[in-house]
Amino acid sequence: MTHTSNSLLPFLGVLKVTGEDRAAFLHNQLSNDINNLPASQACYATYNTPKGRVLANMLVLNTGDALWLIMAQDLIEVTAKRLRMFVMRSKAVLENASETLSVAGSLQPTDEDFDLPETPPLLLNATEQQDFWRIALPHAGELLVGDTASLPEYHEKSAYQWLSHEINHGYPWIVAANTETCVAQMLNQHLLGGVHFRKGCYPGQEIIARAQYRGQVKRGLVMYGSQNLVEAGEALLDDADEEVGVVINTVPQAMGSLILAVVKHSVGEERLHTEKAAGLDFKRRFYQVNPAS
Structure with a gap:
């Protein structure tokens, strides 16, 4: 049962x-x-x-x-x-x-x-x-x-x-x-049913519509695992310590954290880090690959 x-x-x-x-x-x-x-x-x-x-x-x-x-x-x-x-x-x-x-x-x-x-x-x-x-x-x-x-x-x-x-x-x-770090498509709101593209004007509507129809979104949701505790809002960094994303949600695991983050498409499946956490291991991406990105 x-x-x-x-x-x-x-x-x-x-x-x-x-x-x-x-x-x-x-x-x-x-x-x-x-x-x-x-x-x-x-x-x-x-x-x-x-x-x-x-x-x-x-x-x-x-x-x-x-x-x-x-x-x-x-x-x-x-x-x-x-x-x-x-x-x-x-x-x-x-x-x-x-x-x-x-x-x-x-x-x-x-x-x-x-x-x-x-x-x-x-x-x-x-x-x-x-x-x-x-x-x-x-x-x-x-x-x-x-x-x-x-x-x-x-x-x-x-x-x-x-x-x-x-x-x-x-x-x-x-x-x-x-808050204020992402547009709706970076958070897959258009795929989860959170954006209605024929309803008319609302704050940010022009930007969200342009991103949808011109393929301008270059960041998306990715899941990572880490042996360290990571907090929402922390910046994700690449090997050159350049900012490539932000942590959205985390949950403690037996050995560290499970992490949902928005990152640049260009970092692909690279291993990232934060200022506090040495390594975030790629597990899965949730965004749809955009050839224009």
């Missing part, structure tokens, strides 16, 4: 958006089609600077009476503050709901399948339980979001299994340490 691994994921939190203009407001700010996000559905999305750099990536859940933005806990306050600058006359209220709502992961470990979906899943099914929502993700894990008391407790081993699972499948989470 396969054991299901469940745990609170304290590094994720919820930004709750209410008000009758909530969908229209977020539609104009995020990279996905929030206007047409049905109730009991979720989607990935990014919030970007005008220069196309990802401030935060997230799952947006339509609960029917609110939109819940699930993102890195350490980005909620700064994201809410920035979004509030653009509310103006819109009837939309943004609230850091992390004191009452939590996020947990539910995972049934299986043989790893690293293939990205052939078609980006723009909508993800969500089902409402008694006091929480269950969101089915493309990598076969489920996010549970709702009242903290109704969710599984925190178990370090299970939380690490979740992090490892997401890194193994190439699902990144931008955190405070690496």
